[in-house]
Every structure is written in structure tokens, then in C-alpha cells.
Amino acid sequence: MKLLVTGGAGFIGSNFIHYWLKHYPEDSIVNLDKLTYAGHLSSLKDVSENSRYKFVKGDICSQKLTDSLMVDVDTVVHFAAESHVDRSILHPSEFVRSNVLGTQVLLESALKNKVKRFHLISTDEVFGSLPLNSRTKFSESTPYDPKSPYSASKSAADHLVRAYFHTFGLPITITNCSNNFGPYQNPEKFIPRMITNLILNQKIPIYGDGKNVRDWLYVEDHCWAIDLIVHNGRPGQTYCIGGQKKEFSNFEIAQKIIKLMGMDKSMLEFVADRPSHDRRYAVNWSKVHRELGWSPAKNFDDRLKSTVEWYSNNKWWWMPLKKQAESIYRK
Numbered sequence: 001m002k003l004l005v006t007g008g009a010g011f012i013g014s015n016f017i018h019y020w021l022k023h024y025p026e027d028s029i030v031n032l033d034k035l036t037y038a039g040h041l042s043s044l045k046d047v048s049e050n051s052r053y054k055f056v057k058g059d060i061c062s063q064k065l066t067d068s069l070m071v072d073v074d075t076v077v078h079f080a081a082e083s084h085v086d087r088s089i090l091h092p093s094e095f096v097r098s099n100v101l102g103t104q105v106l107l108e109s110a111l112k113n114k115v116k117r118f119h120l121i122s123t124d125e126v127f128g129s130l131p132l133n134s135r136t137k138f139s140e141s142t143p144y145d146p147k148s149p150y151s152a153s154k155s156a157a158d159h160l161v162r163a164y165f166h167t168f169g170l171p172i173t174i175t176n177c178s179n180n181f182g183p184y185q186n187p188e189k190f191i192p193r194m195i196t197n198l199i200l201n202q203k204i205p206i207y208g209d210g211k212n213v214r215d216w217l218y219v220e221d222h223c224w225a226i227d228l229i230v231h232n233g234r235p236g237q238t239y240c241i242g243g244q245k246k247e248f249s250n251f252e253i254a255q256k257i258i259k260l261m262g263m264d265k266s267m268l269e270f271v272a273d274r275p276s277h278d279r280r281y282a283v284n285w286s287k288v289h290r291e292l293g294w295s296p297a298k299n300f301d302d303r304l305k306s307t308v309e310w311y312s313n314n315k316w317w318w319m320p321l322k323k324q325a326e327s328i329y330r331k
């Protein structure tokens with residue numbers, strides 16, 4: 001199989017490329033990435049010489065480029081997006097351009113080239129936020145209710161992708177996943193920011209009261225879910241992917257990380273909340289479990305421990321990104 005992966009120099013995309021090359025020795029991958037601040041070829045250093053892997057620097061909004069790259073491609077796995085909620089509050093138009101227009105350009109090329117599967121990576125943030133004290137979870141039938149320019153742009157992309165299935169018969173699938181964590185995640189994001197701050201002996205900031213709840217999905221488990229869906233998911237379907245059986249607040253996660261790193265609570269610092277900060281996300285992933293047999297392979301605490309170890313052992317990767325990562329929070 002030949003795959004076009006978009007946004008493969010980003011966090012999840014680079015993990016996906018590692019995953020796929022390891023599990024499918026017959027397959028080849030073209031990685032199309034614009035290399036924004038979030039794209040790092042260093043995340044793909046160990047596969048850069050692999051004859052089954054090719055990198056193309058370019059923009060998903062360029063129709064000519066995406067048309068040419070999709071000739072002979074069987075499967076498109078579309079990760080490329082502006083993905084940071086805080087940045088979407090500062091620069092919403094970049095989010096509409098890449099996340100909405102870029103997705104539509106890719107859909108056109110996929111249709112022209114008759115690709116066999118177009119898979120979009122989307123987010124549970126399209127469903128909005130859940131009350132802290134409820135037991136409700138997001139599922140495939142939850143109505144859309146995005147709250148940030150980021151989630152609004154991802155919602156638009158989801159609708160476009162489904163429209164290409166209903167209107168043109170393009171064989172699509174979508175995953176709406178919860179917050180990912182693991183290797184190669186930019187140190188501006190919640191878990192790596194906490195780990196790297198502590199490695200540098202700096203305090204870790206907690207937004208608001210720290211009670212916000214996220215559903216954390218280990219990136220390798222996510223890649224496995226995409227694998228199952230790309231191969232056996234039903235065309236036209238959406239699958240929700242989440243990572244946890246038990247929920248933890250941001251404050252509890254900070255405490256777990258502090259403990260894993262042998263430090264104490266004096267390293268915590270409460271800071272002002274951001275605008276329209278969603279309170280709770282929780283994902284019901286029973287559909288992908290029922291239809292395709294997926295569930296997270298290990299528990300959250302084990303995955304968090306491996307993530308702390310990865311950042312401790314791979315300073316070469318995140319140190320050059322740390323200064324820029326912190327500058328976004330000073331704006």
C-alpha cells in the first residue's frame with residue numbers, strides 16, 4: 001500500500017510514520033508537511049534514510065501539489081492542521097486556512113485520483129465541553145458544539161469530509177480523538193511542558209483551579225486505532241477514540257508527574273485561566289472497541305512513566321524547542 005500522510009512532521013503524524021513503517025514492511029509513505037513551527041524533521045531522523053519513506057515540504061492548500069502527490073496513492077491519512085488552541089485565539093485565520101481550506105483541497109485531489117481511503121484525524125473538542133460533575137461522555141452521536149477557533153475549524157473539516165462521502169462517494173473515515181500524549185510532542189503542550197519544566201527545575205503552571213478534566217490517549221494506542229480503522233473501518237463512519245477508564249484532573253496529573261520525577265508540590269504554580277477553557281472532555285470509545293477490537297494497550301500511569309522517561313532521555317529533541325514554546329504563553 002502507498003500512503004500519503006499529511007502533517008507527518010508533527011507530533012501524532014511522526015509517531016504514526018514510525019508505527020506504520022515498523023508494522024508494514026511492504027508499504028511506502030510520502031509525508032507532506034509545510035514545516036510550520038510545529039513540524040520537526042528531527043522527529044523523523046531515524047527514518048529519513050528509509051527507502052520506503054519520502055518527505056515533501058509543501059502546503060496542503062496547494063491543489064497542484066496535492067494532485068501530483070496523490071497519483072498512485074491508495075490511502076490518505078490527514079493529520080496536517082494548526083492544532084494549538086491558545087494560538088487559535090491569537091491567529092484564527094491561519095486555522096481556517098489550513099484546517100478547513102486545506103482539507104477541502106486534499107478531498108478534491110483524493111476524488112480526482114480515486115484514493116481508496118481518506119482518513120481525517122479530528123478531535124473530541126468539536127463536541128464542546130462537558131460539566132465537571134456529570135458522567136456523560138462524547139460519542140459519535142454527540143451534537144457538534146465547538147468553543148474555540150481551533151475546534152470550530154476542525155468541525156468544519158469533519159463536515160466537509162463527510163460531505164465528500166455523501167455527495168461524491170469518496171470512501172472516508174474520521175477519528176475524533178481525545179488529548180494525545182507521548183514522545184515527540186511539542187513542549188508547549190500540557191504534559192511535555194510540565195515534564196520539561198521540571199527537568200529544567202522550573203515551576204509548572206496550572207490554569208485556573210486545575211480541576212479541568214481531559215481524556216488522555218497515548219499516541220501509540222491512537223496510531224493502532226487509526227491502523228484498524230484504515231484497514232477495516234466502515235467507509236463514511238466516524239469513530240471516537242479515547243484513552244482512559246478513569247478520569248484525572250489537570251491538577252492530579254501534575255501531581256503524578258511531580259511524584260514520578262521525585263519532586264514536591266512547591267513546584268506547582270496556579271495561573272489565570274484562558275478564555276472559554278473547556279471544563280471536561282471524556283470519550284466513549286465503545287464503537288471502535290465493539291467493531292474493531294481496539295482498547296488502550298496499557299494503563300495511564302504506565303504510559304505517563306514511559307513519557308517522563310522519554311523526555312528525560314531525549315533532551316536533544318526538545319531543548320531546541322523549549323524557548324519558543326514558552327514564548328507563546330508570555331503573549
Ligand SMILES: NC(=O)c1ccc[n+]([C@@H]2O[C@H](COP(=O)([O-])OP(=O)(O)OC[C@H]3O[C@@H](n4cnc5c(N)ncnc54)[C@H](O)[C@@H]3O)[C@@H](O)[C@H]2O)c1
Binds near residue numbers: 010036040058078084
Ligand atoms: N495532539 C492532540 O492531542 C490531538 C488531539 C485530537 C486531535 N488532534 C488532531 O491530530 C492532528 C495532528 O495533531 P498534532 O498534535 O500532531 O499536531 P502538530 O501541531 O504537532 O502537527 C501538525 C503538523 O501539520 C503541519 N501543517 C500545519 N499546517 C500545514 C499546511 N497548511 N500544510 C502542510 N502541513 C501543515 C505542521 O507543520 C505540523 O508538522 C491535527 O489534525 C489535530 O487537530 C490532535
